[in-house]
Structure formats: structure tokens, C-alpha cells
Amino acid sequence: MRPHLALIDDDTDFALMCRSYLEREGFTVTWAMDARAGKAVMYHGGVDLVVLDLGLPDGSGLELLRALRATSRLPVIVVSGRGHETDRVAGLEIGADDYLVKPFSQRELVARIGAVLRRSRPPEVPAVLDVGSLRVDTAACLASGTGVALTLRPKEYALLELLARSPGRVFSAAQLLEQIWGASWQPSATVIEHVYRLRGKLARLPVPAPRITTVRGYGYRLDP
Structure with missing residues (x-):
């Protein structure tokens, strides 16, 4: 062009x-x-x-x-x-x-x-994010671990993709609410519930699988 x-x-x-x-x-x-x-x-x-x-x-x-x-x-x-x-x-x-x-x-x-x-120009973002054994295809909005597909609701997928774009980075509940739900004023329980469900689905992947770690007083991060 x-x-x-x-x-x-x-x-x-x-x-x-x-x-x-x-x-x-x-x-x-x-x-x-x-x-x-x-x-x-x-x-x-x-x-x-x-x-x-x-x-x-x-x-x-x-x-x-x-x-x-x-x-x-x-x-x-x-x-x-x-x-x-x-x-x-x-x-x-x-x-x-x-x-x-x-x-x-x-x-x-x-x-x-x-x-x-x-x-x-905005920085180029890879279409496929690899975090340990987790693979997130951002174009297809699909996530899998060691070939096993994850069945995710839209907000669960959005949460996982955001964390996978910056593995190891801590996101506060307010940041997650703002970037995924577009409203930081919502209760933090919304994030807690989605993190809980997402953890359960990641736990069902073949080991070793990435995990969502709670950093007390700060927020959440994705560890490979």
C-alpha cells in the first residue's frame, strides 16, 4: 500500500x-x-x-x-x-x-x-502466542495446550489472551476490568469468577501447563 x-x-x-x-x-x-x-x-x-x-x-x-x-x-x-x-x-x-x-x-x-x-505504527503483534505449552491463536480466537483445545467463553478467552500477550506481567483487577469489560467500576468479583473458571480449564490440560498466579495486593499474572 x-x-x-x-x-x-x-x-x-x-x-x-x-x-x-x-x-x-x-x-x-x-x-x-x-x-x-x-x-x-x-x-x-x-x-x-x-x-x-x-x-x-x-x-x-x-x-x-x-x-x-x-x-x-x-x-x-x-x-x-x-x-x-x-x-x-x-x-x-x-x-x-x-x-x-x-x-x-x-x-x-x-x-x-x-x-x-x-x-x-503500532507494534506488530504475533497472530499466535506461545506461552509454555499454551498456544493462543489470536486470529481464530482459539486456545490449546499440547494439542488439547480449550472451550472458553468470550470473556474467558479475552482474559487468557490478554495475560498471554504479557506473560509474567501482573495485571490489577481494575486493569482487567477496563481492558476486557471496558468498565473499571464493576466489582472485582467479576474478575475473580472468570479467573477461577479459567484456572479450572487450564488445570485440565496435559501437564506442564501455564497457570494464573495471584499476586496478593496487586493482581494476576500468567506463568508458563
């Missing part, structure tokens, strides 16, 4: 040069000449990164960035002729991922875009 960039800049010569170079480097580029069009492009969806000029004919690029940051973590590289420290600091504090002062080379812009895109 070609990364999709939104280029928001009212300098026609600069924008055409950037778009041509970026497209040759393998990007798809949508160009907007003012804040109104830029906002439409950013919120339309499918954009991977924004290259944003600060001086726009119908508003401030910083205000556009501030509005975006209220609802989105879409990566933004500011490009501007404003090179004073106060301008750079303001852009970064509002939420720019990088700041380039004009003039700059197109090669540097491409390098900066690549670096920001790499930082913004």
Missing part, C-alpha cells in the same frame, strides 16, 4: 514540487491550498500523515493542528518559513510530530516522513 499524504500548503510552486517528488518516492499525495480544504482532507479518512504549512490564506496552521489534536493522533509534520525557536516550540507543543524550516531538501522531507510513519 502506498502511504497517503495530505499536503496542506498555499505556495503553488512549492506544493507542486513536493507532490511530484513525493509521488516519485512512492506516496499518494492529496494537495489542499487552504485550511478549509485541508480540514476536509484530514477528516475524510485514509490519510496516513499530514504535511502542514503554518501560513494559510484562511487561517493558522497551528489552529488547524490544535483542532486535529483534540480528536486524533494522525501524524503531522509542520513545514514553515517560520524558523524562530518560539514557532518551532509552539508547533511541537501543540502536537506536531516534526518541524521542518523552509527551505529544505526534498530528500530530507522524505526521510522525516519515513521516520514519523515508523514511529506512529
